[in-house]
Amino acid sequence: MHKYSIIAFKRTLVIISLALASRAYRCANEDDCSLNGICTACGRCQCDPGWTSDDCGKLDLQPATRWTGYNHTNVTRPDYYSAKGGNSSWGGQIVRDQQDNSLFHLITSQFARGCGLSGWRPFSTVIRAESRTGPAGPYHYAQELFGTFHHNPTVVWSPADERYLLYSIGIDAETPTHCASYKWSNNISVSSASDVRGPWTSPQLVTNGTNPAPWPAWSEEAPTSQIVLAVEDNKIFTANRWDDGTYQLAQTMSWNTSDYSDHWTEDPFLWRDKRGNWHILCHWMIDIAVHGVKYPRVGGHLFSRDLTGDWTFKLQEVYNTTVHFTDGGRTDYYRRERPKLFFSDDGLLTPMFLVNGVQEFNSSASYTLIQPIGDGA
Numbered sequence: 001m002h003k004y005s006i007i008a009f010k011r012t013l014v015i016i017s018l019a020l021a022s023r024a025y026r027c028a029n030e031d032d033c034s035l036n037g038i039c040t041a042c043g044r045c046q047c048d049p050g051w052t053s054d055d056c057g058k059l060d061l062q063p064a065t066r067w068t069g070y071n072h073t074n075v076t077r078p079d080y081y082s083a084k085g086g087n088s089s090w091g092g093q094i095v096r097d098q099q100d101n102s103l104f105h106l107i108t109s110q111f112a113r114g115c116g117l118s119g120w121r122p123f124s125t126v127i128r129a130e131s132r133t134g135p136a137g138p139y140h141y142a143q144e145l146f147g148t149f150h151h152n153p154t155v156v157w158s159p160a161d162e163r164y165l166l167y168s169i170g171i172d173a174e175t176p177t178h179c180a181s182y183k184w185s186n187n188i189s190v191s192s193a194s195d196v197r198g199p200w201t202s203p204q205l206v207t208n209g210t211n212p213a214p215w216p217a218w219s220e221e222a223p224t225s226q227i228v229l230a231v232e233d234n235k236i237f238t239a240n241r242w243d244d245g246t247y248q249l250a251q252t253m254s255w256n257t258s259d260y261s262d263h264w265t266e267d268p269f270l271w272r273d274k275r276g277n278w279h280i281l282c283h284w285m286i287d288i289a290v291h292g293v294k295y296p297r298v299g300g301h302l303f304s305r306d307l308t309g310d311w312t313f314k315l316q317e318v319y320n321t322t323v324h325f326t327d328g329g330r331t332d333y334y335r336r337e338r339p340k341l342f343f344s345d346d347g348l349l350t351p352m353f354l355v356n357g358v359q360e361f362n363s364s365a366s367y368t369l370i371q372p373i374g375d376g377a
């Protein structure tokens with residue numbers, strides 16, 4: 001090509017790419033920004049801290065630090081039935097101590113006797129671990145809150161009750177003399193305590209189902225004692241009080257939530273943001289539906305202006321199974337589930353850390369990974 005035609009060609013390329021850029025994603029309203037930001041006059045999303053991408057539909061994840069979170073999979077004890085699981089855990093919730101600002105608690109599921117994730121039913125217990133080194137940990141075992149079989153804990157502070165509410169699944173059960181897996185129906189119970197160390201009230205049955213995700217409807221303007229509870233398949237229940245015994249089904253998603261459908265999810269985590277919009281982060285099981293494997297597209301996000309309104313689920317991943325570490329390394333996990341967020345406590349609810357239950361390839365152990373989000377963390 002002649003020199004001038006090369007320049008002209010390059011100019012054309014620049015013009016084409018500018019034209020493509022201006023035809024790039026444009027928003028018309030906040031829904032187009034996943035309710036995680038605002039839509040500016042020029043049609044671009046301005047994402048809230050912690051969220052990124054054109055439509056603010058991705059978590060702005062930062063490198064994690066190895067051996068933070070709660071990873072005690074290398075522990076073994078003489079009374080363990082297996083050396084494979086160690087003190088395996090599976091996700092968890094970070095709670096900042098109310099009296100002692102520099103103390104963080106992690107409430108998580110831990111499997112007894114080294115039996116690991118595959119022995120979750122009946123070997124799961126609910127434990128509390130502590131960190132003096134910030135919300136990312138590392139956390140150290142502190143206390144068993146509920147013995148076998150108790151699993152899937154979520155903890156919220158209820159301002160109306162001035163108590164912590166702990167939703168979980170399971171019943172008190174003896175464990176067998178070897179690692180095994182039981183098939184039981186799941187059901188959700190609630191306990192409460194004024195301190196995360198307990199004493200906790202005995203679990204009271206709330207509803208059949210699994211994956212409880214509570215959020216108090218309380219706000220300073222409307223100090224209600226109503227509790228909102230999302231469960232598997234993103235069904236949403238409400239109760240006038242945490243302990244009133246009648247959790248009513250308030251919302252079922254309009255799409256096909258069946259196993260193997262493209263909207264197949266589990267492990268919801270529900271919250272209401274600073275603008276009053278509702279969100280759910282969940283484990284999206286699209287790869288199982290499409291390829292029969294558990295990776296890599298695993299984080300889903302749903303949002304709605306009203307709890308019982310029109311929810312949107314855009315079928316795109318909020319995060320995947322790749323985690324970058326501060327040592328420059330990267331781990332692609334086999335499983336990354338049970339998402340939970342830890343928010344800033346300045347009233348803005350900025351997501352600061354993402355907590356997941358993770359399992360590496362070719363390992364039967366599992367642990368709790370905590371990854372920083374955005375600049376705030």
Ligand SMILES: *[C@@H]1O[C@H](CO)[C@@H](O)[C@H](O)[C@H]1NC(C)=O
Nearest residue numbers: 066067068071072073074367
């Ligand atoms: C977790 O612990 C296992 C050893 O049991 C180790 O191989 C793995 O690298 C650790 N992962 C992280 C992220 O710390």
Ligand SMILES: *[C@@H]1O[C@H](CO)[C@@H](O)[C@H](O)[C@H]1NC(C)=O
Nearest residue numbers: 066067071072073074075076
């Ligand atoms: C488990 O790993 C941690 C972190 O590397 C280490 O401090 C600890 O000594 C290990 N424990 C065992 C039993 O190998």
Ligand SMILES: *[C@@H]1O[C@H](CO)[C@@H](O)[C@H](O)[C@H]1NC(C)=O
Nearest residue numbers: 072075087110112113140141
């Ligand atoms: C492992 O779990 C047991 C409870 O089953 C606890 O007593 C022990 O302190 C834990 N060890 C570590 C290193 O987390």
Ligand SMILES: *[C@@H]1O[C@H](CO)[C@@H](O)[C@H](O)[C@H]1NC(C)=O
Nearest residue numbers: 170171184185186187205208
């Ligand atoms: C609750 O779950 C347990 C264990 O999964 C089961 O044994 C029990 O029958 C269930 N209870 C109800 C009322 O469904």
Ligand SMILES: *[C@@H]1O[C@H](CO)[C@@H](O)[C@H](O)[C@H]1NC(C)=O
Nearest residue numbers: 184185186187206207208209
């Ligand atoms: C809960 O499950 C149990 C056992 O499967 C069943 O007997 C009961 O009718 C269910 N209750 C509700 C409210 O669905």
Ligand SMILES: *[C@@H]1O[C@H](CO)[C@@H](O)[C@H](O)[C@H]1NC(C)=O
Nearest residue numbers: 256257258259260261262289
């Ligand atoms: C829902 O999805 C499942 C799995 O793909 C499919 O078998 C079922 O027919 C769908 N149901 C409806 C009502 O479309």
Ligand SMILES: *[C@@H]1O[C@H](CO)[C@@H](O)[C@H](O)[C@H]1NC(C)=O
Nearest residue numbers: 295296297319320321322332
């Ligand atoms: C996860 O997504 C990132 C891009 O956001 C990509 O670089 C990475 O390869 C993906 N991980 C897997 C396992 O596909």
Ligand SMILES: *[C@@H]1O[C@H](CO)[C@@H](O)[C@H](O)[C@H]1NC(C)=O
Nearest residue numbers: 331332333334360361362363
């Ligand atoms: C897991 O093990 C299989 C063989 O058992 C091997 O082919 C595969 O590469 C391993 N995967 C990883 C990520 O190590």
